[in-house]
Amino acid sequence: SQTIHQWPATLVQPVGSPLSLECTVEGTSNPNLYWYRQAAGRGLQLLFYSVGIGQISSEVPQNLSASRPQDRQFILSSKKLLLSDSGFYLCAWSVLAGDGNEQFFGPGTRLTVL
Amino acid sequence: TQLLEQSPQFLSIQEGENLTVYCNSSSVFSSLQWYRQEPGEGPVLLVTVVTGGEVKKLKRLTFQFGDARKDSSLHITAAQPGDTGLYLCAGKYSGAGSYQLTFGKGTKLSVIP
Numbered sequence: 001s002q003t004i005h006q007w008p009a010t011l012v013q014p015v016g017s018p019l020s021l022e023c024t025v026e027g028t029s030n031p032n033l034y035w036y037r038q039a040a041g042r043g044l045q046l047l048f049y050s051v052g053i054g055q056i057s058s059e060v061p062q063n064l065s066a067s068r069p070q071d072r073q074f075i076l077s078s079k080k081l082l083l084s085d086s087g088f089y090l091c092a093w094s095v096l097a098g099d100g101n102e103q104f105f106g107p108g109t110r111l112t113v114l
Numbered sequence: 115t116q117l118l119e120q121s122p123q124f125l126s127i128q129e130g131e132n133l134t135v136y137c138n139s140s141s142v143f144s145s146l147q148w149y150r151q152e153p154g155e156g157p158v159l160l161v162t163v164v165t166g167g168e169v170k171k172l173k174r175l176t177f178q179f180g181d182a183r184k185d186s187s188l189h190i191t192a193a194q195p196g197d198t199g200l201y202l203c204a205g206k207y208s209g210a211g212s213y214q215l216t217f218g219k220g221t222k223l224s225v226i227p
Contacts, residue, residue, distance in 0.1 A: 032213055043202070043219035044157075051213065090156050094213075101206045101215055102147060105156030 002027035006091050006106040013113055019064075019078040021109050023091030026072065031093040033074040034103060035066055038088040050074060086113045118205055120218035128226050130192050135221040137203035138185045144208045146186050147215070148177055151200040183208075193225045 003026045013019060025031055032051050036044040046059045048066035056066050063082060067075045074091055088110055092103040119138045127133055137146070145164045149157035161170050163179035163186065170177045174197075176189040190197055200222050204215040 034213075044204075044217040046214070049213050057213075092156075101145065101213065102159055102162050103204075103215060104159060105149075108154070108156050110154070 002093070002104065004091060004093055004104060004106040006089075006109050008109060009107065010110045011112070013081050013111065015083055015113055016080050019076070019081050019085070019111070021076040021089055021091075021111075023074040023076075023106055024072055025074075025093045028072070028093065028095060030071060031095055033068065034092040034094070035074065035076050036090040036092065038090060038108075044090065048076070081113045083113050086111055118203060118216050118218040120201075120203060120221050122221060123219065124222050124224075126224040126226065127193055129195060132189070132191050133193060133223070134187055134189045135201055135223070136185065136187050137205075137218055139205060139207075141184065142208045143179075143183050143205040146179060146183075146203060146205045148186070148188055149202040149204065151202060151220070152198075157200075157202055190223075193223075195225045195227050198223055198225050 005024050007022055034049045035047040037047055038044050048056055048058055050056050050068045053068055053071055064078050088108050090108045091106040094101055094103045121136050125133060145162055147162045148160045150160055151157040161172060161177045163177060166181045166183045168179040174191045178187045186203060200220045202217055202220045204217045206215055
């Protein structure tokens with residue numbers, strides 16, 4: 001069966017510090033991978049998605065970046081965090097089948113920027 | 115930008131009551147998913163609907179996809195405290211990029227024992 005891991009689970013960082021969040025998927029090959037941010041327990045905002053190694057699409061301009069160095073590894077980074085980067089970051093994977101795009105989420109990382 | 119509206123935003127009911135939450139858009143979906151999310155955790159997929167008029171049941175949960183594939187509803191019968199959580203709908207729009215899902219802001223359900 002497939003599993004998805006995220007770490008760290010929680011993170012408190014000062015403004016201006018760098019960021020690296022990691023997501024790995026097990027039990028599937030060549031998944032589509034996604035980074036979302038969720039503010040205040042509400043809707044999800046898609047930040048980045050990737051359909052293959054080294055292929056990153058950005059949905060919103062910001063000071064965050066993403067990389068996919070391996071098939072089942074997705075990394076979210078920042079060189080300098082802003083207060084507005086605080087939130088709940090979720091990684092997800094999917095494998096396209098028919099008309100659906102069912103996405104399966106990791107446990108999330110709670111980021112607080114002070 | 116396509117919007118996916120969920121209503122109500124908040125719902126607090128007593129254990130044993132029935133409830134319905136809604137997900138609406140002005141655009142046509144090629145598929146729609148419902149997720150439940152508990153505090154501090156990632157959303158968990160409940161169901162996917164793809165055919166207009168489709169009805170799916172998951173124990174006490176009944177999901178319906180509108181005939182025109184622009185709306186969906188989730189009905190819970192005899193709600194239990196374990197049903198508490200944030201219910202999110204997410205749609206893949208016809209003509210949208212194959213990798214994109216648009217999420218609603220969710221309905222936060224509290225079931226009081």
